[in-house]
């Protein structure tokens with residue numbers, strides 16, 4: 184992992200304000216990046232929304248140093264009981280409330296003799312870069328998903344002029360669209376702004392993307408959690424997007440990790456007892472929700488595989504109330520199946536017992552999976568997960584799709600047969616191991632991502648020299 188310690192050539196200690204979009208899949212990679220920056224001599228002020236700050240602090244099991252990462256919070260503009268998964272409302276709340284609070288935070292830091300020198304903003308709220316400009320901080324943007332997705336967002340004017348989408352972002356017709364040669368085609372109905380919430384939410388998110396596209400011009404750097412070889416055509420056509428991934432500091436027990444739920448680490452000793460490459464790890468990130476019927480079918484499918492499995496059952500994974508498991512399920516799978524509310528996923532995927540990853544294909548999960556050479560069974564839920572599935576199955580060829588039947592349900596028999604097909608595919612396994620090597624080469628000394636990170640660090644430090 185990035186371990187180039189450049190504290191020696193530092194002038195004044197550089198101090199970065201790091202601002203993630205308030206969702207789990209954004210907070211974790213920005214926290215990973217923060218740990219990398221600490222290794223490079225930075226101090227970090229990490230800004231969560233108050234709502235998420237409380238969760239991150241509650242989930243902390245403090246067993247490491249935190250002194251270089253200061254966790255602070257600002258309001259998100261929503262009432263306490265409002266639904267933070269309503270991304271339209273959340274986006275509006277943030278745009279209304281955050282700017283003044285951030286300005287005050289930066290000002291107070293200066294008054295206290297603890298000047299913030301640069302601002303690293305999640306591209307999903309790139310409009311906040313205006314604050315960096317106003318307050319005289321070096322501005323940079325971080326993108327926590329595929330470079331192709333960002334390139335797609337940036338090409339919205341072109342999509343509109345070609346008539347692929349209308350002025351509000353709605354697809355004029357459902358078709359497969361290819362952004363450029365060598366890039367996996369995307370279903371226009373799956374453009375990220377078209378598959379988030381209701382039409383009102385989609386319009387809000389679309390307009391926010393347009394604001395971000397304007398604001399990103401201010402940014403001196405646009406870095407992303409990807410690496411050259413997995414998206415080569417995109418990096419060739421959009422050289423401004425600089426890959427610094429995979430960000431994998433979570434393999435080391437570092438705190439804070441930025442999790443919204445406490446990690447149940449007891450599954451690690453359970454994994455130690457399982458045979459090599461035998462375990463199905465099933466995890467669907469922080470947003471996915473299953474209705475009762477699909478949840479039960481998934482449980483029965485895992486049982487039907489006859490293999491050991493580790494299944495992350497978040498407290499809000501299903502809409503079913505009360506005991507959601509099929510009758511007798513827990514007793515039947517006892518010992519062979521393990522359910523946890525939240526896992527230490529980086530460490531789980533790096534464990535030699537894990538054989539495959541039944542995943543919703545969130546970008547972080549995708550990067551974590553390929554960096555550990557696991558095979559994927561893909562079950563996308565929303566947003567960019569369909570595109571990530573195309574990368575996994577069609578471009579890198581390290582996974583299979585798990586498709587629902589005509590009734591829209593993924594049935595237990597299909598889960599069982601796809602697991603068998605996947606685990607029997609030796610060619611796919613060798614591809615996955617090659618990809619793992621490539622990922623690790625990128626972040627070792629002299630690797631492409633490592634060099635990009637160094638260039639970014641050097642530039643972000645200069646104002647303090």
Ligand code: UDP
Nearest residue numbers: 208211468469495525526528545546547548
């Ligand atoms: N994660 C985790 N434990 C779990 C499930 C998920 O630590 O039990 C982490 C996972 O490692 C990843 C993040 O949560 O870093 C989820 O991000 P992703 O982009 O995969 O999905 P999202 O939650 O955004 O849908």
